[in-house]
Amino acid sequence: MTRRAVVTGIGVTAPNGLGAEAYWAATLEGRNGIGPISRFDPSGYPVRVAGEVADFAAAEHVPSRLIPQTDNWTHLGLAAAAWALEDAGVEPSAFPEYEMAVMTASSSGGTEFGQREIERLWSKGPSWVGAYQSIAWFYAATTGQISIRHGMRGPCGVVCAEQAGALNAAGQARHLIETGTRLVVTGGTDAALCPYGLTAQYSNGRMSEAGDPDRAYLPFGVDAAGYVPGEGGAMLIVEDEADARARSAPVVYGTIAGHASTFDPRPGSGREPGLRRAMELALADAGLTAGDVDVVFADAAGVPELDLQEAAAIGAVFGPRGVPVTAPKTMTGRLYAGGAALDLAAALLSVRDDVIPPTTGVTELAPGCDLDLVRGAARETRVGAALVVARGYGGFNAAVIVTKADQRSTR
Amino acid sequence: MTQTTSFTVEDLKETMRSCAGVNESVDFGSDISDITFEDLGYDSLAVLEVAAKLQNHLGVVIPDDVAEQLVTPRALAEYVNVRLTD
Numbered sequence: 001m002t003r004r005a006v007v008t009g010i011g012v013t014a015p016n017g018l019g020a021e022a023y024w025a026a027t028l029e030g031r032n033g034i035g036p037i038s039r040f041d042p043s044g045y046p047v048r049v050a051g052e053v054a055d056f057a058a059a060e061h062v063p064s065r066l067i068p069q070t071d072n073w074t075h076l077g078l079a080a081a082a083w084a085l086e087d088a089g090v091e092p093s094a095f096p097e098y099e100m101a102v103m104t105a106s107s108s109g110g111t112e113f114g115q116r117e118i119e120r121l122w123s124k125g126p127s128w129v130g131a132y133q134s135i136a137w138f139y140a141a142t143t144g145q146i147s148i149r150h151g152m153r154g155p156c157g158v159v160c161a162e163q164a165g166a167l168n169a170a171g172q173a174r175h176l177i178e179t180g181t182r183l184v185v186t187g188g189t190d191a192a193l194c195p196y197g198l199t200a201q202y203s204n205g206r207m208s209e210a211g212d213p214d215r216a217y218l219p220f221g222v223d224a225a226g227y228v229p230g231e232g233g234a235m236l237i238v239e240d241e242a243d244a245r246a247r248s249a250p251v252v253y254g255t256i257a258g259h260a261s262t263f264d265p266r267p268g269s270g271r272e273p274g275l276r277r278a279m280e281l282a283l284a285d286a287g288l289t290a291g292d293v294d295v296v297f298a299d300a301a302g303v304p305e306l307d308l309q310e311a312a313a314i315g316a317v318f319g320p321r322g323v324p325v326t327a328p329k330t331m332t333g334r335l336y337a338g339g340a341a342l343d344l345a346a347a348l349l350s351v352r353d354d355v356i357p358p359t360t361g362v363t364e365l366a367p368g369c370d371l372d373l374v375r376g377a378a379r380e381t382r383v384g385a386a387l388v389v390a391r392g393y394g395g396f397n398a399a400v401i402v403t404k405a406d407q408r409s410t411r
Numbered sequence: 412m413t414q415t416t417s418f419t420v421e422d423l424k425e426t427m428r429s430c431a432g433v434n435e436s437v438d439f440g441s442d443i444s445d446i447t448f449e450d451l452g453y454d455s456l457a458v459l460e461v462a463a464k465l466q467n468h469l470g471v472v473i474p475d476d477v478a479e480q481l482v483t484p485r486a487l488a489e490y491v492n493v494r495l496t497d
Contacts, residue, residue, distance in 0.1 A: 065432035065452060128467055130430070131460035 005174035005256045006405050008249040009088025009237030010345050011080035013189060015051030015230050015332045019083060023342075024349045027328045027357045028378045034213040034228050034333055039193050046209045047202060049216050050193050051230025051333030063149070069132045070145055071110025072231075073191035076338075077142035078149065080235035081185050085150065088237040089250045090183065092150040100152035101181050102143045103173050104235075105165030105188030107336035107392075108197060110137035115196035146185055146235075154181050162392030163299065163334060164261065166233070166341035167400045171259030173238045182243060187344070188337035189233035201229055204393055206303045214361055217334075219300035219327050220307045220369040221362035227302035230329075233338020234345040241405060252405040253348040257385070258286025264395035274397040275299075276313035279389060282399035283317075288385060290318050293401070295356045295374075297343045297388040300327035302334075304366060306391070311369040324381070326374040328357040340390035340398070347386035347402050355380050418469070418492040420444045420484045423461075427484075430464045431457040444485040455479065458487075465491055 010020040015033030017023030026033070034051045042048050053076060058067050061079035070078070081102075085092065092100060114137040120128040135141060140158040147156050155176055159165040166188035173186035192201065201207060208226035210216035217228040244252055260281030262274030283290065296318070299310055314325060328346050329335070335342055350356055356379040365373060385403045392398075424439065433439045434452030443451060448458050462478040465471060465487075471494045473481075481487040 063432070063435055065434050068430055068432050069457075124467075127463060131456050131463060135456070 003178045003180070004241040005177040005238050006241045006244055007236045007253040007256065007348050007402070008239050008244050008251065009084040009090065010253060010348060011083030011087060011235045012342065012345055013053050013056060013076040013080050013232040014342055015053055015232055018053070018055055020087065020345060020349070023345070027331060027346060028355065030331065030358050030360045030377070032213060032331050032360060034216065034230070034331065036213070037193065040195055045195070045198060047198055047207050047229065048209070048211045049213045049228055051228060051232070051335070052193060053232040066145060069136060070141060071113035071136050071191065073110055073189055074136070074142045074145050076189040076191055076232055077104065077235065078145055080187065080189060080233065081146045081150070084185065084235040084237045090237060092152065095182055097151045097153045099154055099182035100150070101154035101173070101176050101184045102147045102152050102156045103159070103169045103176065103184055103186045104143045104146070105159045105161070105169045105337040105341065106139040106142060107160065107162050107165065107190050108192050108200065109139045110141055111192035111197040112194040113137050115194050142189065152185065161396040161398065162394060163336055163339045164390040164392035164396035164398040165337045166339070166344065167259065167388060167390050167398035168261050170236070170256055170344055170400050171261065171398070174256040174259060177238055177240050182239065184238040185235055186238055187233060187235035187341035189341070190336035190338040191231040192336065193229065193231050198229065206301065208302065217302050217330055218362050219298070219302040219330065219359070220311060220365055220371060220373055222364045222366045224302050224304050224307055224366060228333035230333025230335045231338070232332065232342070233335050234341040236341070236344065254351040254402045255405055256400060257403040258282040258288065258401035259399070260285055261396070261398040264397065273309050273313070275310060275389065275391060276316050278397040278399040279313065279317050279387060282387065282401050286401040286403070288401065290322070293318070293323055293385050293387045294381065294383045295350060295386045296323050296325045297347050297386060298325050298327045299389050299391045300329055301391065307366060308368050311371055315370060320370045321372040323372065324356055324374050324379065325371045326356050327359045330360045330362065340388060343388045343390070344400060344402065347388050350383045350386055351402055351404050354382050356383065418488055418495050420488045423484050423488045426464050427453070427461055430460050445483050447482045448484070449482070469495060471495060
């Protein structure tokens, strides 16, 4: 029998909610998690607002032994993974260790940790650089720490494709489940809200310099002027559907039904970006047509040119205003490696509850962005299938389709 | 150099706590002097980190290969203490 990858647990660390249900309630209400940067004094920087995970105290959620060894990005990932396992009713020690895998996304590794150690290097000298720098800032640190903490020794890896990474990680998780792995922790987090991280991101020329948290990030809107950075993300537990039913998993949120990734053509080539192709390939992979999709969770760059490209791609696949589109990331900012993971969590909750969360802030659509953008309030409607799309800086595109779990096998 | 004249296991505990954390399964308040770092949950990287901190803050040189031989808090504290009072 074909194995089918379903999501049985969700853990969220988001600027507008800690824990999947808190995040979901805030998101459906349109509660904004974006505010003035408080982690450091941003007055010398052009970017003033961000989505900070303000209420997260690592000491409450992460083993104390791990705190000094790891970056805040890994703290957020460890907490989200533990919550996702708890949500799934999974006690890892009950699973064979080589049949559990960890596949996360990372965008810039342990940026804040790295900044601290590099400051010590130049101000005090090499002997002041902590030994943990060797393990804390590289991309696979979160995957590795989750793997060690929960004894998961199956196929582990990390995908680095900026904002698109978590969708590719989810695609890989699905592949692992289909080929026999029992359980995969997948998703992504990010936490690069430090001067070093912000300066590196700013070089992409796509960030919003607006100071009003409610008006700084307006994808597809007439006033779109860049994106707001954020931190946090989500972790998901993926299992085979029959396995999950057999162990009486408390909840099956939905199926990871399709995945595709593409890469943009060389800049200046004049050829079409790869986003439309990623959506079409994901649909084909899921065995669905455009008409089966009930909502698109957009990448929502917030940069006019990129918004137009995305609107054109969605229009080409679904027709003008042919599908509801939403961007709950307007309440969190773009979370880099955590962004698509959080969108996947939102899509799964959307499929569970038959409701589409709103896009906040955007009042008037930009000319050319001919979309049915869900605004103002959440929209209650049947959601049988949701398409999540993401673009990563540098040319990455990815799409994942989640569907309601197969009702026929529900007990 | 420093004003410190003696370095105890209690001082070492404070360094360990601040730079490498404490395993939940370990009663850090009890006498851990003769429990190996390994049994306390400190791998070689953690011991190197602790040794580097002591070196930076107390001025006592603890070469990496020496640190590897000092397998208990008592051994490490005594090594530091002898060199502090020299």
